[in-house]
Amino acid sequence: MMKQKLISLLTIYEQKGLKPILGYEIEFYAREPLGIEVQKEKGKDQYEINKGPFDNVWECIESIERDRILLKAAGADLSPKPFKDDYGSSMHLHLNLLDNNQNNLFDRGAFLDFAANGLCQYINKTLKLILPYEEDYARLDDKFMAPTKVCYGNNNRSVAVRIPGTKPIRLEYRVCSNNTDPTTAMFIVLKSVLLGLESKYKYHFKVFGNAFDDQYDLESIAKSLSEAERLFDRNFFEKL
Template identity: 25%
Template sequence: MTSPSGSTPGEAQAFLDAHPEIEAFDIVLTDANGVGRGKIIRRHELTGLYQGGRHMPISILGLDITGEDVHETGLIWDSGDGDLRAWPIPGTLVPLHGTSPARGQVLLAMHHLDGAPMSSDPRHALARQVAKLAEKGLHPAGAFELEFFLLANERDTEGKVQPAGAVLDGRRSAKTEVYSVDHLHGMEPLFSDIYAAAKEQGIPAETVISEYAPGQYELTLNYRKDVLRAADDLVMLKRIVRAQARRHGVTACFMAKPIEQYAGSGMHLHVSLLDRDGQNAFTETPGETLSLLLLHALGGLAATMAESMLVFAPHANSWRRFVSQSYAPIAPTWGVNNRSVALRVPAGDAKNRRIEHRPSGVDANPYLVAATVLAGIARGMDDELDPGPETTGNGYEADSGDSAMPADWRAAIEAAKASAFLREALGTDLHNTFCAIKQAEYFRVARTVNELDYHLYLHEV
């Protein structure tokens, strides 16, 4: 059977010929929560994967964050938990850095047995939005930013997580070492391995900075003309950071808000549209301050943000990130060169004009985020939506108008379930799957008795 993903056995054979040392491969399918699920196969099995795909249970796309079945997705016993076929994603067959024995990795996408895309696979949702824009002669380009914490493996005396000591000499800082270059030197061996791994995998990892909290860092990725590949980059880079941190004796944390008194971690998406000639369609013409197409795109993103927040903030912890003056947006505002808004138009040359979409936490699924953002942009262009006045100065004091964000996770779930826009953006099946998974996770959290309950109520009520 010819691979419906476009992968070929020749790609596998060329890789095997170039890497005789590799003995096994991680084959990774990304679920609705952004969790990589799959298997480790032996070297001799790789060619077969490219020739005929790999059977995997349909239920793998109906799991919650703990790996438990969510029966309300309809992907478990309603279908008898039958097998579908996962196929390699072209260009994602790469070596893994520092493994012993040597291993490789390839990302997968799920298809039906006849080759049709499995509609609850998040990557297919993004591919569908890319294809819809292509019908308009537009091609989305972009890149994600990756913020994360490096934490010690041991908790502090109060049982809470704490920033990792430097892997170079164990020195620990409790300061907000934002933009400190000297502070980065203590993590130099770890970041050197991250960059080496990224280079081996063809991932354009660039600048690293010490971010706005103790133990928090950011890695940027270079712009891709293919936003699907940009999302693949983010998935692969997270796996690299997690693996290399573990090898250096620390924990890479991709929770949106791991430490309550400090800023959370975002996953900002920079996005623009290229026309048929490869030129930036968001570039303003002489006499324009900003292009009309860019303004309509901003209008669509602002208008659809409230009902889309479950995609951008999918977990209970995600909602702890949205605190005023914490560099996380709290209203669907936009502005130029302003980090207090949700939709930022960065300063720079007109030929590089783009939107920085800032609501998403680093715990979000990049395929779902990008699919929803592209659908919002398309809505704004189709309906010629006005984004309203630009927010200048302190965006945290701006009036959010009639499009205020949901107050909490439960409200976001209800808004997502009722959203015709999100149903179209993700597709009916994935919309049902995603909302069912989030609803099940909400009930799990709601019925859990935790330490805060005891602290507040044990001796008081």
């Protein structure tokens, strides 16, 4: 069902002359060398793999699924919060959009802001499917650089949607866990961005400090599965 919805959504992207370029990061814990190229993360014995760019959504999805299988087979712990007093592990999705002339639309500030607003607008409305298990919510702890507020910002690891400081200009969706179904995540991210571009959302503004500071008075990301179920918007998935 979600695969068919994503197929339909990608058809709309193609009709509008928009080409998604994707990447991802998978964070995990491993006490022994895995024999693959990894980058050190903040937690003790925590690492990540970083893949992309992909110009084919399905290849990106297949790569995520394959990497999860390989990492688990090698003994990696992909759970969202294996240690109470250390950093949680997540999956981040990276996205930028090309037009028919292969130009990055996010080089234009307005497009970037509209897209980021779209992602923010639907975080809580779709979180039930992005974070499907209660254990996923344990990671959302601002003491460990996990998103707890609905917001975006430049090269800011306390936000839910980050604009990295390296080229190409892109958006990093920081809400997913390693339990998130990648097909569902792609649909949610791509539809949220499309709605942001079409509606020119400007409900959310860039955060420049710690997103959890009281001065910002931002909407909180749901703290439990039951809260996410209460905020869930079924209409998001029923209409294209």
